[in-house]
Amino acid sequence: MLARSPLRLQLPDPGTTQRLATAFATLFEPGDTLLLEGSVGSGKTAFCRAFIQARLASAGRMEDVPSPTFTLVQTYDDGLCDIWHADLYRLLDPNEALELGLEEAFDDAICLVEWPDRLGDALPRGALHAHLEQGAEDDSRILTLRWDDAKWQKLASATAGLCQTGQIAQVGDD
Secondary structure, three states, rough: OOOOOOOOEEEHHHHHHHHHHHHHOOOOOOEEEEEEEEOOOOOOOHHHHHHHHHHHHHHOOOOOOOOOOOEEEEEOOOOEEEEEEEOOOOOOHHHHHHHOOOHHHHHHHHHEEEOOHHHHHOOOOOOOOEEEOOOOOOOOOOEEOOOOOOOHHHHHHHHHHHHHHOOEEEEEEO
């Protein structure tokens, strides 16, 4: 499967979304950022939770991964690097996000950022953009991935196996 931006995937249920997040978790390195957009309840936090739990499990650890809605940022150490999970929904000004230390984290940590529009012009270069939206069924989602950096071509191999088994389907381009 040749990956190109945008890549749109149909995720039929929460379990499939979790498996995809787990597959993506193996691809991220320090300095990589995933910017997650979508309406309230679209599955951004569930995706992040599965991603973080997969990273921690690879280090032999299990940990509760709560939503950072009220704390704004939760950090985790997977033994290789820090993982920052930020939910910027409650922020009103991009400077508030920068006060959290996100700019430095973008350089050294794996960052998962919900509501990245709150960053304004401070969006990190080379980030992977993900948009989750309701699918045709109550539990299904459409995940649209966009990128400018060629390093995200590796998404093709992460999604190919799930597509071949029928667990997810690639849907038409925008």
